[in-house]
Amino acid sequence: MASAVHFGTSGGVALATIMPGIMPKLHADASLRWAAIALGASLPISVALDNVLLVVILLAWLLAGHWRSCLLRWRGQPVAWAALLLLALLLVGCAWGPGSFDDRLHFLRKNSHLLLLPILLACPWRARDREYAVAAFAAAMVLTLVISYGYWLHLIPLAATNNQSPDNPVVFKLHITHGILMAYCAYLAAIAALRQDGWRLRLGLWAFTALATFNVLFMVQGRTGYLVLGGLAAWLCFERLRWRGLGVAAAAGVLLLASAYALHLPMVDRLLAMSVDYQQWRVGTGGETSIGARIDLYRTSLELIAAHPLLGVGTGGFTNAYAAATTTHGPTVWNNPHNQYLLTTVQLGVVGLCALAALFVAVWRSAAKLEKAPRLAAQGLLLTIGLGCLLNSLLIDHTEGLFFSWLAGMLLGPSEREGDGATIATRQSTFAPPP
Numbered sequence: 001m002a003s004a005v006h007f008g009t010s011g012g013v014a015l016a017t018i019m020p021g022i023m024p025k026l027h028a029d030a031s032l033r034w035a036a037i038a039l040g041a042s043l044p045i046s047v048a049l050d051n052v053l054l055v056v057i058l059l060a061w062l063l064a065g066h067w068r069s070c071l072l073r074w075r076g077q078p079v080a081w082a083a084l085l086l087l088a089l090l091l092v093g094c095a096w097g098p099g100s101f102d103d104r105l106h107f108l109r110k111n112s113h114l115l116l117l118p119i120l121l122a123c124p125w126r127a128r129d130r131e132y133a134v135a136a137f138a139a140a141m142v143l144t145l146v147i148s149y150g151y152w153l154h155l156i157p158l159a160a161t162n163n164q165s166p167d168n169p170v171v172f173k174l175h176i177t178h179g180i181l182m183a184y185c186a187y188l189a190a191i192a193a194l195r196q197d198g199w200r201l202r203l204g205l206w207a208f209t210a211l212a213t214f215n216v217l218f219m220v221q222g223r224t225g226y227l228v229l230g231g232l233a234a235w236l237c238f239e240r241l242r243w244r245g246l247g248v249a250a251a252a253g254v255l256l257l258a259s260a261y262a263l264h265l266p267m268v269d270r271l272l273a274m275s276v277d278y279q280q281w282r283v284g285t286g287g288e289t290s291i292g293a294r295i296d297l298y299r300t301s302l303e304l305i306a307a308h309p310l311l312g313v314g315t316g317g318f319t320n321a322y323a324a325a326t327t328t329h330g331p332t333v334w335n336n337p338h339n340q341y342l343l344t345t346v347q348l349g350v351v352g353l354c355a356l357a358a359l360f361v362a363v364w365r366s367a368a369k370l371e372k373a374p375r376l377a378a379q380g381l382l383l384t385i386g387l388g389c390l391l392n393s394l395l396i397d398h399t400e401g402l403f404f405s406w407l408a409g410m411l412l413g414p415s416e417r418e419g420d421g422a423t424i425a426t427r428q429s430t431f432a433p434p435p
Contacts, residue, residue: 179225
């Protein structure tokens with residue numbers, strides 16, 4: 001009995017000694033985990049809530065103070081180093097070029113979401129954390145889809161604006177962002193449907209996939225969504241059937257376009273408008289149409305790259321460099337070329353383009369090491385952003401850029417088996433170094 005009392009007393013003293021150090025870190029870890037999960041629900045809906053959650057994530061990470069563990073985890077994470085390298089180049093790029101202080105600060109702020117990648121990659125997410133995060137994003141997209149159909153079917157009143165109407169029933173975001181996120185969510189639902197054993201849930205997932213696909217193709221006006229959805233469908237078919245799958249995807253695409261043309265669906269008009277815009281384009285008049293603007297931007301961007309091939313015009317230098325190169329082409333001045341690859345190369349040269357390519361390659365290679373479902377999700381994410389970057393500068397767009405960094409960090413971070421570890425600290429700390 002005496003030994004038992006002695007053991008209990010000493011154990012209580014020991015616990016009282018270590019608890020003040022453990023508890024703040026546990027609270028910080030829990031705050032980071034749940035804020036990161038909640039960000040999945042916020043991204044498709046609210047920029048303001050995104051920013052609040054990002055502040056919580058950053059503060060929780062700083063308060064947790066697991067610096068050694070972060071370095072240990074980054075050591076085996078090329079994605080983290082690739083993101084930090086691109087951020088470092090953007091910072092160093094402020095040292096040259098015609099960009100004003102405000103322009104440089106603007107582009108640094110726009111790319112600051114890349115810092116979220118190494119922060120999230122340092123956290124060993126549990127399997128259920130990833131599931132919660134994806135479920136939070138899916139729930140927000142289900143809400144978006146329901147409201148979008150409500151607008152389209154005139155079940156929910158909508159005051160038409162330039163960016164929103166029953167003929168373009170976007171909800172929380174502009175049509176480009178809406179189409180990109182909805183296309184990716186349709187892809188996630190298809191992956192889940194293929195892996196389900198119960199026919200009821202499988203049928204529900206396929207129904208959502210069909211409704212989301214219809215929303216992208218025939219309801220919302222974003223043509224970037226067509227490209228992303230087609231690329232994701234082709235990749236999923238290739239993953240299932242290899243080269244025969246690409247044949248199936250191509251045949252399905254031809255059948256879809258033929259049916260849309262026969263039924264005079266708006267999708268065909270939007271695609272044909274691209275040809276009309278191109279035929280009407282003249283140098284310096286591109287601002288009059290979407291396609292014309294992109295042709296002018298691409299043409300001038302290539303001229304700037306040819307003039308500054310190695311290091312570019314510096315971070316934030318695009319606006320002034322473009323204005324100087326187009327003084328005889330009309331009054332329209334842009335702050336990005338609506339192509340992420342061109343924007344990066346104009347500002348940081350071939351060095352910057354290689355850094356961007358290194359980030360994308362690192363994400364793909366890290367995804368290849370995951371189990372099938374998260375692997376497909378991560379590869380689909382990269383395809384979504386990679387294809388979207390052909391027509392838009394997605395990494396400087398708040399929602400798309402943050403979505404890439406957030407989901408890549410959640411999916412590619414190391415896993416922690418719940419219950420691992422022999423002490424309170426290692427069992428409950430999300431930043432404990434791997435065994």
